Amino acid sequence: MAREITMPKLSDTMEEGKILRWLKHPGDTIRRGEAIAEVETDKADMIMEAFDEGVLGEIVLKEGESAKVGVVIARLGEPGKQAAQAAPAPPAAEARPRQKIGAAPAQSSAPAPPAAVRGALAAVPPKRTAQGIAEAGQPGASQSPEPAPAEPQQAPVQQAQEGGADGLSGLPEFYSGLSAHSSAAPTTVPAPPPARAVAAKAETATAAATPADAAKLKASPLARRAAEEAGIDLATVRGTGPDGRVTKRDIDNFVREQQMFRFRRLIAPREGALGTRQELTPMRRTIAQRMAASKREIPHFYVTVEVDMEEAVRFKSSIEAAELFDEDITYNDIVIRACALAICRHSRMNASFEDETVVIRPHVNIGVAVAVEDGLLIPVIRECERLSLPEIARISHRLVGKAGRGGYTADELSGGTFTISNMGMLGIEHFAAVINPPQAAILAVSAIKERPVVRNSRIVVGRTMMVTVSCDHRVIDGVVAGRFLQELKRFLENPASLLV
Amino acid sequence: MEQAAQAAPTLRIARLATVEYSRALALQEGLAAARARGAVPDTLLLLEHPSVFTLGRGADARYLLNPPREVPVYRVSRGGQVTYHGPGQLVGYPIVKLEGRARDVHDYLRCLEQVMIDALLQCGIAAGRRPGLTGVWVEERKVGSIGVGLRRWVTMHGFALNVATDGRFFETIVPCGIAGCRMTSVAAEGRADLGVTEMAAFIERSFTTVFSYRQVVTVEANELWTASREFSLPAREASGPDPGLGAVCQC
Numbered sequence: 001m002a003r004e005i006t007m008p009k010l011s012d013t014m015e016e017g018k019i020l021r022w023l024k025h026p027g028d029t030i031r032r033g034e035a036i037a038e039v040e041t042d043k044a045d046m047i048m049e050a051f052d053e054g055v056l057g058e059i060v061l062k063e064g065e066s067a068k069v070g071v072v073i074a075r076l077g078e079p080g081k082q083a084a085q086a087a088p089a090p091p092a093a094e095a096r097p098r099q100k101i102g103a104a105p106a107q108s109s110a111p112a113p114p115a116a117v118r119g120a121l122a123a124v125p126p127k128r129t130a131q132g133i134a135e136a137g138q139p140g141a142s143q144s145p146e147p148a149p150a151e152p153q154q155a156p157v158q159q160a161q162e163g164g165a166d167g168l169s170g171l172p173e174f175y176s177g178l179s180a181h182s183s184a185a186p187t188t189v190p191a192p193p194p195a196r197a198v199a200a201k202a203e204t205a206t207a208a209a210t211p212a213d214a215a216k217l218k219a220s221p222l223a224r225r226a227a228e229e230a231g232i233d234l235a236t237v238r239g240t241g242p243d244g245r246v247t248k249r250d251i252d253n254f255v256r257e258q259q260m261f262r263f264r265r266l267i268a269p270r271e272g273a274l275g276t277r278q279e280l281t282p283m284r285r286t287i288a289q290r291m292a293a294s295k296r297e298i299p300h301f302y303v304t305v306e307v308d309m310e311e312a313v314r315f316k317s318s319i320e321a322a323e324l325f326d327e328d329i330t331y332n333d334i335v336i337r338a339c340a341l342a343i344c345r346h347s348r349m350n351a352s353f354e355d356e357t358v359v360i361r362p363h364v365n366i367g368v369a370v371a372v373e374d375g376l377l378i379p380v381i382r383e384c385e386r387l388s389l390p391e392i393a394r395i396s397h398r399l400v401g402k403a404g405r406g407g408y409t410a411d412e413l414s415g416g417t418f419t420i421s422n423m424g425m426l427g428i429e430h431f432a433a434v435i436n437p438p439q440a441a442i443l444a445v446s447a448i449k450e451r452p453v454v455r456n457s458r459i460v461v462g463r464t465m466m467v468t469v470s471c472d473h474r475v476i477d478g479v480v481a482g483r484f485l486q487e488l489k490r491f492l493e494n495p496a497s498l499l500v
Numbered sequence: 501m502e503q504a505a506q507a508a509p510t511l512r513i514a515r516l517a518t519v520e521y522s523r524a525l526a527l528q529e530g531l532a533a534a535r536a537r538g539a540v541p542d543t544l545l546l547l548e549h550p551s552v553f554t555l556g557r558g559a560d561a562r563y564l565l566n567p568p569r570e571v572p573v574y575r576v577s578r579g580g581q582v583t584y585h586g587p588g589q590l591v592g593y594p595i596v597k598l599e600g601r602a603r604d605v606h607d608y609l610r611c612l613e614q615v616m617i618d619a620l621l622q623c624g625i626a627a628g629r630r631p632g633l634t635g636v637w638v639e640e641r642k643v644g645s646i647g648v649g650l651r652r653w654v655t656m657h658g659f660a661l662n663v664a665t666d667g668r669f670f671e672t673i674v675p676c677g678i679a680g681c682r683m684t685s686v687a688a689e690g691r692a693d694l695g696v697t698e699m700a701a702f703i704e705r706s707f708t709t710v711f712s713y714r715q716v717v718t719v720e721a722n723e724l725w726t727a728s729r730e731f732s733l734p735a736r737e738a739s740g741p742d743p744g745l746g747a748v749c750q751c
């Protein structure tokens with residue numbers, strides 16, 4: 001039996017409300033008191049909670065549409081039943097709200113494209129992805145298994161330094177893109193912890209979570225400051241120092257872990273259920289336009305090389321063990337540094353094809369594709385040719401960390417001359433990326449894997465990584481791409497060179 | 501106009517000086533969650549932000565005409581259009597639980613307008629409302645903006661009063677999506693002698709009166725930040741996923 005959800009009355013003077021955003025989608029299990037939608041009336045905005053339990057059957061009033069108070073906006077089915085069957089919409093009921101909607105457009109015709117705004121909540125602060133936990137812990141049909149979020153990565157480009165195809169200056173378009181990212185983790189909660197989302201950590205958190213305990217927590221002053229800056233509750237971090245003391249390194253690792261977690265969770269919900277249609281978010285639209293234009297106009301070719309990472313692995317762990325620098329160095333940082341050095345020797349990799357000329361850029365500004373909800377952002381590390389490895393690590397961690405909470409300046413998202421897309425964390429064997437115009441090349445970095453390698457005429461188990469560069473053939477020829485990769489490989493296989 | 505609050509007992513007021521936007525938002529969220537649980541009384545945060553542009557969820561990015569490149573842009577969990585916060589602007593975030601007859605969002609918005617109108621009157625500036633254009637106006641010039649979000653009838657976000665705001669930042673956007681919207685400030689209306697601190701005192705008084713608080717407690721910023729760690733500890737709420745607060749720039 002289907003039950004109806006109607007437009008709530010939030011004020012005596014309220015006549016009409018507009019759905020800003022559905023927080024639940026057809027097929028989702030809804031529990032009493034759970035937030036299901038955001039409703040706007042006269043520009044005040046309210047989270048609407050469920051009074052009833054069941055499975056969301058049908059959404060009648062779409063995002064961006066308005067309806068009078070009391071009009072049906074959605075239907076609930078019984079838990080366990082498939083949404084569509086549970087909610088056979090009576091035709092009359094269907095027609096009624098639609099009429100109202102029709103009557104309302106004048107009022108709701110804000111210039112914003114509301115339909116495109118689906119999920120565009122960008123809660124800004126570091127968020128606790130409580131949603132993640134709760135969903136994971138929820139039994140029931142609506143729970144989707146961990147998805148393989150490869151899709152957005154394949155279009156690792158969404159840079160808006162040039163005007164968009166719609167004639168806007170790319171900048172605003174880009175900002176609209178910014179919106180989409182955090183919507184998967186819509187959250188109230190306070191600064192702290194995306195952290196708590198990490199299930200294992202959450203357990204330690206509950207164990208140590210009383211304020212009294214918190215006061216006793218051992219942490220270095222540096223760690224305390226770092227935790228505060230990152231909005232992390234120290235109680236949720238497991239200390240690895242003496243007597244379980246929390247060190248700055250623990251905080252850094254924790255933040256990274258959260259980012260990984262968010263990365264995995266974030267993309268999941270936005271894929272949508274089978275058999276549904278989804279409006280494009282502004283970010284999705286930008287990606288669609290730019291990727292299509294890239295593949296249409298740029299003659300791509302691809303060159304791959306296998307890099308022996310044995311030394312790099314050792315290099316990384318020895319730096320970590322020695323605690324030489326404030327920040328741990330990640331493989332991504334190592335690849336950025338190696339790319340910067342290799343690009344300095346092969347300037348064509350740092351160029352653009354413009355008006356029948358090849359423009360070689362003066363600085364190596366490397367963009368790093370970061371997955372965000374239903375899309376990606378490419379924060380740019382400027383003038384990499386002048387940065388040491390620890391400097392790169394510091395800047396890139398700061399920039400990548402922002403992806404979860406926004407607050408990029410225009411400068412941080414534009415001006416890239418080369419892009420790196422790293423899917424190593426997903427265990428990818430090998431992939432090729434689409435060039436991010438107006439750049440001429442993009443590097444696809446896959447996972448470090450144990451593979452048989454030949455050393456001294458013997459087959460041994462080594463650790464290698466595939467990297468593939470996609471090039472614009474108008475600017476770069478095969479021999480340049482090949483030499484660049486050769487150079488990159490040499491730097492990566494002799495990591496001491498990266499510190500020089 | 502109806503008084504939104506029926507003699508709520510205690511209000512805590514915290515003056516926080518200048519707070520980075522995301523940090524203030526996190527604090528608000530923590531306070532709102534704690535307020536919903538009944539762990540803390542109503543709280544009014546008064547602060548300034550470093551320069552920042554914020555876009556509502558449904559905001560049209562074209563209203564960001566030519567923002568200075570070094571100013572961060574947040575797309576935040578509110579509806580409405582683009583706005584600017586920055587030095588010289590007094591921002592008020594009431595974290596207030598609306599109860600009983602006060603559970604009326606429109607009344608609440610009108611009350612926030614009244615708070616600013618009363619405070620401005622104290623300094624000899626005659627401000628008022630314009631039908632259909634929420635906010636506080638001096639003739640057709642806008643001096644105060646409002647945007648609120650509610651969850652479980654606990655409010656977030658609030659109002660922004662231009663005291664001595666650098667008007668040039670507003671020129672790089674279409675404030676509130678109203679083309680030709682002229683922004684003004686307390687300074688521009690002839691009271692350049694008043695700063696954010698002085699205006700905060702007026703706002704404190706008018707807020708207390710409009711919302712009929714019997715008792716007002718001042719909290720130190722430090723105390724609030726420390727406490728925010730406690731109430732931000734996991735509050736196992738039965739409701740499961742905790743979605744973002746929506747707020748809408750009233751502009």
